[in-house]
Amino acid sequence: MPVETILSAITNTLDEQMAKDDTIVVFGEDVGFEGGVFRATKGLQQKYGKERSFDSPLAESAIIGSAVGMAVNGLKPVPEIQFQGFVLPAFNQIVAHVARYRTRTKGTYSLPMVIRMPYGGGIRALEHHSESLESLFAHIPGLKVVIPSTPYDAKGLLTSALQDPDPVLFFEPKRIYRAFKQEIPDKEFKVPLGKAKVVKKGTDITVVAWGALVREVEKAIKLLGDDINVELIDLRTIQPYDKDTLVESVKKTGRFLVVHEAYKSFGPGAELISTINEKAFLYLEAPPTRLSGFDITVPLPKGEHHFIITPERIAHEIKKVVNF
C-alpha cells in the first residue's frame, strides 16, 4: 500500500477520479501550471491537459460562479480557493447560488461540485491565512462541509465528495498537510460523508474534534495517561454531522467536550452542545463544554501562540470536565 500524506492523498485522489470521470475539471489561482501554491493539483495539467486543469484569473467570485455554470452544463467542477481567508469574495456565489440551486430549480440542477480550500491556523502565516470559518458555511442550508484529519480520510472523503450529487466544501487542514504519513489503499475507496469516526474508545468523557485538532487531542490523551479514559471522535463531516455517534457516545460517557479552532461565539461547538443537551441531557454528569478559538481576530504569528489550542490546554479542560 502506498504511503501518503494528506496532501499527496488529495493529489492522488483527484488524479484517480479524473482518470475515471472525464467531466471533472480542477481550476483556481495557480492551480494549473504549478499545481497550486501547496501543489495539491501538481501534475494534473500535465496529465489531463489545460482544459481540465487550469489557472484562473485572480477572482474568487468568478471561480465559484463559473463552477455553477459548469455544473449546470455537464461538468463536475473542483475549484480550489487558495486559502480559506480568500473565499469571502465568493461567499455570495456559494451562499446565494451554490447552496440554493437544487431548491430553486426543484432538483433540475443540483450542482455537484467540490470546493477545496486549505484552512486553519498554526502555520505562522500572514493575515487571512489562519482562520477556521467552517461555521459560516455549515450554517447555510444546502452546503455540505467536510474536513479530513488523516491521509486515509482525505482520500475516502474526497472520493465520496467527488461522487456526491450535491455541492461539498472540502476544507483541508493545511497545518498537517505534510505532518505525517499513513499507508492507504491504492484502489478507490470511500469514507461516507456525514459519518464521524470513533478514533479511540473510552468511558469517561467524549471529546470531539476535527482537522488538525484531532492530533492535538490525541497528544492530550497521552499527557493524561491512564487516569482518564477518553473517547475521541473525529467529526469528519461538519454538515450534515453525525448526531447518532455523538449522542451514543455521550450516553455512555456522560461528559462532552468539543475542541475547535474556530471562534467561540455561534461557532460549531455551540451547535454540537445544543444537540447533546437535546438528545442526551439526562445522561450528563457535567455541563457539555467547548474549548475553542477566542472571539478575537486570529493574531499575527508573534501573538498566535495565545490563540492556538495546545495539547496541555486540552488535557486541562478534559480534567476540568471530568472532575466537575
Next chain:
Amino acid sequence: MLTKQYDPLKGKILEVLDYKGKIVNEKLEPKIDDETLLKMYKTMVLGRIADVKALQYQRQGRMLTYAPIKGQEAAQVGVIAALEKQDWMVPAFREMAGMLYKGASLKQLYLYWYGNEEGNHFDEDLRILPISVPIASQINHGAGVAYAAKVQKKEEVAVAYVGDGGTSHGEFHEGVNFAAVFDLPLIVIIQNNQWAISTPREVQTKAETLAQKAVAYGIQGIQVDGNDPLAMYIAVQEARKRAIKGEGPTIIEALTYRLGPHTTSDDPTIYRKDEDVAYWEERDPIIRFKQYLIDKKLWTEKDDEKYNKETTDFVNKTFKEVEKTGLIELDEVFKYTFETMTKDVAEQLADYKEYLKEAK
C-alpha cells in the same frame, strides 16, 4: 495631457529615462529639486537593501513570510514623491519602498513581516492605510477616502495600489467604477510586475494593456515605464492635478517586473525563465536612476558606496531591534477587537489567564 499623448490604446508607454539612465524625452524631464531627487534615490536603495536583507533573514529562519519588492522600487517611490503630505496611501502589500518614502519607519515595516500587528500601526499623520492582503479590496477603500476628501473639500487625493493580478478582481472593477462615477480624487497604481504568483499577465486579461481599462470606466489611463521613477513622477503629478480639480480618477499602469519570488514561500524557477529575469535585471530602476543622478552631478560612485554601506548597517541594526521585540503579550492580542472589551471576551481572557496560572 500625458494621458492623451500616451494613449494606451495606441500602445504608447510614457518614459523619461531609458534603462541606462539617459533622458529619452527632454521636454518631459520634471523639475524636481536636488534634495527630493536624492531622497527618492536613497529611499529606493534603502528599500532594496531592506528587501535583500529581509529575504536573507527569512532564509535564516529569523523573519516570517515576506513579499519582496526588488525591481519595483521606482513604481513605488516615483509615485509617493509626487504627492503632498496630506495625500493618502492605500497600499496592497508589496509597497515597502513607497511606504518608506511616505514616512513609515523601516522598523515598523519589518515588524509586519515579523508577524507583529505593530507593523500596521501607523501614525495617523502618515496617511498610510494598513497593508491589505485580500487582493484588490483596498481599491474600494481608496474610493471611499477620495469620496470623503471630495465632499469635505479637502485638497487630498488617495493613491491605491494593486497588482496586475488584482485587476481581474471584482473589487478592482467596483472600486474604480465607483470612483469614476463620482469623479473622485483617486489614483490607481497598477504595479504590473507581469506575474501573480505563477500566473502570467496574459491569463488575467485579454486586453493589450491594463491602463486601457480606464477607457471603459470613462476615466484617464496611462501606461508608464514603471522602472523609471521620473516617468512615474510626472504621471502621478498630472493625475493628481486632475483629481484635485474634480476631474476624476486615473489609472496608472506601471510596467515593471518582480525580480524576486512572489513571497518567501514561492519558487519562481518553476514558472519563469532565467532569461526573462536577466532582461529585467538590466532594466533595474536603481541602476538607471543612479546614472541619472551621477550625470546630473548630484551623486558619485563613492557616495553610492558610502551610502550602501551605511544603509546596510542601518538595516542590520534595525532588524536587531525588531528581533528584540519577541513575542506579543497576551493582553495586547485581546485589546483591539472593540473599544471596550465585551463581557464574554473579558471572561475568555480571564479564564485563559487562570489556566496559565494553573498550568505553571
